[in-house]
Amino acid sequence: DGGITQSPKYLFRKEGQNVTLSCEQNLNHDAMYWYRQDPGQGLRLIYYSQIVNDFQKGDIAEGYSVSREKKESFPLTVTSAQKNPTAFYLCASSTPGQGTGQYFGPGTRLTVT
Amino acid sequence: SQQGEEDPQALSIQEGENATMNCSYKTSINNLQWYRQNSGRGLVHLILIRSNEREKHSGRLRVTLDTSKKSSSLLITASRAADTASYFCATSSSGGSYIPTFGRGTSLIVHP
Numbered sequence: 001d002g003g004i005t006q007s008p009k010y011l012f013r014k015e016g017q018n019v020t021l022s023c024e025q026n027l028n029h030d031a032m033y034w035y036r037q038d039p040g041q042g043l044r045l046i047y048y049s050q051i052v053n054d055f056q057k058g059d060i061a062e063g064y065s066v067s068r069e070k071k072e073s074f075p076l077t078v079t080s081a082q083k084n085p086t087a088f089y090l091c092a093s094s095t096p097g098q099g100t101g102q103y104f105g106p107g108t109r110l111t112v113t
Numbered sequence: 114s115q116q117g118e119e120d121p122q123a124l125s126i127q128e129g130e131n132a133t134m135n136c137s138y139k140t141s142i143n144n145l146q147w148y149r150q151n152s153g154r155g156l157v158h159l160i161l162i163r164s165n166e167r168e169k170h171s172g173r174l175r176v177t178l179d180t181s182k183k184s185s186s187l188l189i190t191a192s193r194a195a196d197t198a199s200y201f202c203a204t205s206s207s208g209g210s211y212i213p214t215f216g217r218g219t220s221l222i223v224h225p
Contacts, residue, residue, distance in 0.1 A: 006153075033212070042116070042201060042215040043156075057210075091157055096211065101146050101158030109153075 003027065006091050008019035011110045012087075021076045021108045023091035029103070031096040032074035035087045036060060037107075046089075049074055049098045078110065085112045117145070117185075117202040125222045132189040133215065133222075134219040136202030137182075143207040145178060147187050150199045150218070159200075194225040202216035 004025040013019045025032065031050050035043040045058030049068040063082025068074055074093075078085045088109050092102040116138045126132055136145065144163045148156040160176045162169045162185065169176045175188040199220050203213035212219055 006155075035215075039218065040135045042217040045212065046213075048212060088153075092156075101148075101161050102156075102213065103158065104148075104155035107153070 004037045004091060004093055006089075006101055006105035006108050009106065009108060011108055013110070013112050015112055017112075018077055018079050019085075019110065019112075021078065021089055021091075021110070023074045023076065023105060024072055025074075025091075025093045025103070025105075026072060027103060028071070029079060029093035029095055030071070031094045032068070033092045033094075033102065034058075034064070034066065034076045035092065037089045043090060046076065061091070078112075085110060094099055116214050117204045119200070119202055119216045119219040121219060122217070123220045125223075125224065126192060128192060128194055128223055128225050132192050132196070132221055132223070134200050134221070136185045136187070136216060138185075138202075138204045139183065141207045142180075142204045143211070144205050145176075145185050146203045146205075146213055147174075147176060147185075148151045148201045148203060148215075150201065152198075156201065175193075180222055189221075192221075192223045194223050197221060197223045 007022045034046040044081040047066040049055035050112045066079045091105040120135045146161045147159045150156045162178045169211045173190045178185045199218040201218040203215045
């Protein structure tokens with residue numbers, strides 16, 4: 001089955017630690033995205049990548065970093081510089097350009113204490 | 114960046130009734146998309162409607178787009194308890210990035 005996987009589903013970290021969230025897709029999509037969702041809120045774009053070895057900052061990139069070394073993988077690192085990291089993180093992929101929807105992974109809920 | 118705003122924020126109906134959700138946006142768009150999110154899950158793409166389209170159907174879903182009013186509506190007919198979820202509209206602006214910008218969503222509860 002084609003799709004997007006995110007792991008782990010739940011993640012707990014102590015304040016001051018960096019943490020990396022995994023996102024893998026086998027849909028052969030060129031574009032991948034990371035969003036953050038807070039309770040009762042919409043999705044806010046953190047980073048996106050339209051092609052391997054290239055990525056762009058979204059609306060709330062501060063305190064986050066990404067890499068895109070393989071087409072299938074787009075890991076997100078939440079660094080200690082992110083002031084409010086506790087949130088639900090969603091990864092998505094699509095074929096780039098207008099006229100297509102995005103496919104989402106199941107999400108990772110990160111709790112930092 | 115522009116953002117669609119859904120209305121109402123919450124909607125509670127009985128099974129079998131129709132559910133209508135609205136989305137308004139501020140600037141010209143290339144397309145508008147509707148997504149569903151079950152609690153604690155990822156989003157599922159429902160329908161994409163382009164700026165030159167006025168209406169699209171998919172099963173029990175009907176989406177309309179009025180570009181003169183900068184608004185869209187999602188109608189779910191004969192709702193079921195399984196339709197309970199949050200529904201988001203997302204807009205891709207014309208002349209700019211194709212990446213959709215999401216609203217805050219409408220929370221729909223369908224009582225059996």
